[in-house]
Amino acid sequence: MNPHPVCPESEAIPLIDMPGVPVHCNVLWPTREAALAAPRGDIHLTYLPACGHTYNPAFDPSLMEYTQEYENSLHFSPRFQEYASALAEGLVEKYDLRGKDIVEIGAGKGDFLIMLCALSGNRGWGYDPSYVPEPGYTAPNVTFVQEFYSEKTLDQPADLVVCRHVLEHIPDPDAFIAQVRQAVGDKRSVVFFEVPNALWTLQRGGIWDVIYEHCSYYSPTSLAALFERHGFRVLAVNEVFGGQFLTVEAEPMDDGRPPTADHRQSESELSDSGRPSAVGGLVAPTTDALSFATTYAAKRDEWQARLGELAADGKRGVVWGAGSKGVTFLNATGAGEEIVAVVDINPRKQGKYVAGTGQPIVAPAQLADIRPDFVIIMNANYREEIGGMLAEMSVAAEILVA
Secondary structure (H helix, E strand, O other), rough: OOOOOOOOOOOEEEEEEEEEEEEOOOOOOOOOOHHHHHOOEEEEEEEEOOOEEEEEEOHHHHOOOOOOOOOOEEEEEHHHHHHHHHHHHHHHHOOOOOEEEEEEEEOOOHHHHHHHHHOOEEEEEEEEEOOOOOOOOOOOOOEEEEEOOOOOHHHOOOEEEEEEEHHHHHHOHOOOOOOHHOOOOOOOEEEEEEEEEHHHHHHOOHHHOOOOOEEEOOHHHHHHHHHHHOOEEEEEEEEEEEOOOEEEEEOOOOOOOOOOOOHHHHOOOOOOOOEEOOOOOOOOHHHHHHHHHHHHHHHHHHHHHHEEEEEOOOOOEEEEEHHHHHEEEEEEEHOOEEEEEEEOOOOOOOOOOOOHHHHHOEOOHHHHHHHEEEEEEEHHHHHHHHHHHHHOOOOOOOOEOO
């Protein structure tokens, strides 16, 4: 990848090394043996203080393959559905998306695009090579293309271009955003991107968010700078989903107005409700970045010791969440037989196995038979939802939040 993506003039500060991690956290492995043999790569997490950007210079795009075995949808969770619904409704109202054309880059299984189009009669086009049609299911006015968004799609009309949790996977973000800007052309399109929030990861010690698939980690500063450099006016940068995600809204810059709106002015406010909160004070979080290495080692070691104590006491438990956080947790801590399974509400993941460590992925209902002594929750945003499900199943396990 580019030696210094987003802000090439910056010095580079090494933070942490994570050798031999699974290159895909969200590929579904059909057997334990296949999961244990999953391809691996190295992470050399590096920080660029000039813009607050963090990235992995060891990222090798030739190791990545996004096929129909890739599954990262969060829309089976009621908590996430509530967030996504509020987000879609907000975009429809803010930009009067009624009977309009919407393009989604990296549409996944199409959950969000279908939601946007169903709300107010919009027409949608979703681009994603990993898209898998649901048998017998059709979405009115929505077309899916099992390809990457590329120069072949530059003439596609769009009032809104959506791209959620894709940009962090792109090794050359400059080329990618330049292509989006070319596709928008002179149209009055609005672009809406959502990425993991590097500020949250660095400030909150979100060490389980560091994965090989994410070659870049955007701060408000680096996200805004990327779009401005390629001819967009940044309308807003927001922290959403309890501060864990960043969103950027932008439009083509063609009328001489200043390139950036007032989102740079105040301190950021984290929103625990999932509703957007304005991000300002776009100061590179160098202090947080430099302390992250210590935080990473301390938190990893703490959990290794804790799992060792649980195993020594004869306790058996599960991890709840077979997404990137759960896979990273299991591989970083070297979890063994004390973790008997990983629970996930997404039925597409159930019956598969975790990359690198090989635990089976099971449905929540199977906990009634497993009867774990403890449940490790990978994302505190789902604490209430998961606690309620455990209570309904009369599973009296200790709840731990990683």
